[in-house]
Amino acid sequence: MPCDPAASFFGFAGAASALIFSNLGAAYGTAKAGVGVASMGVMRPELVMRCIIPVVMAGVLGIYGLIVAVILVGQIAETNYPFFVGFAHLASGLANGLSGLAAGICIGIVGDAGVRATAQQPKLFVVMILILIFAEALALYGLIVALILAGKSSVTTC
Numbered sequence: 001m002p003c004d005p006a007a008s009f010f011g012f013a014g015a016a017s018a019l020i021f022s023n024l025g026a027a028y029g030t031a032k033a034g035v036g037v038a039s040m041g042v043m044r045p046e047l048v049m050r051c052i053i054p055v056v057m058a059g060v061l062g063i064y065g066l067i068v069a070v071i072l073v074g075q076i077a078e079t080n081y082p083f084f085v086g087f088a089h090l091a092s093g094l095a096n097g098l099s100g101l102a103a104g105i106c107i108g109i110v111g112d113a114g115v116r117a118t119a120q121q122p123k124l125f126v127v128m129i130l131i132l133i134f135a136e137a138l139a140l141y142g143l144i145v146a147l148i149l150a151g152k153s154s155v156t157t158c
Contacts, residue, residue, distance in 0.1 A: 061100040075150065
């Protein structure tokens with residue numbers, strides 16, 4: 001007896017959620033931190049390359065979403081895909097995507113304020129980097145949970 005084909009909807013929704021929400025976080029973080037870099041570059045152009053780190057860190061969030069989306073899509077099957085696995089894949093995508101969105105918002109705000117503050121006081125650069133690392137860790141936690149949830153697809157009976 002084949003599984004309900006509607007179950008695959010949840011798997012595809014999980015893959016889409018991982019990519020969409022992670023990219024939203026990456027885009028917001030890149031834009032917000034980029035505005036800070038542009039503003040700081042007017043005052044201290046020699047620090048621009050050093051202060052582009054928040055933009056790079058925001059871009060990594062999109063890669064996390066891409067990794068999870070590719071893994072999930074590779075596990076979705078036309079047959080023998082029960083609702084349990086579909087729900088696990090949806091949870092996986094949401095865990096990764098929403099964690100990436102939260103981290104992107106945090107990286108954007110900290111990056112904007114941090115590079116502007118670094119332009120005025122260069123000693124704040126290390127502090128900004130430490131805060132950004134903790135913000136990036138939020139997305140990494142989501143990635144780890146997403147990979148664990150994606151591994152729940154060992155059940156192949158309906």
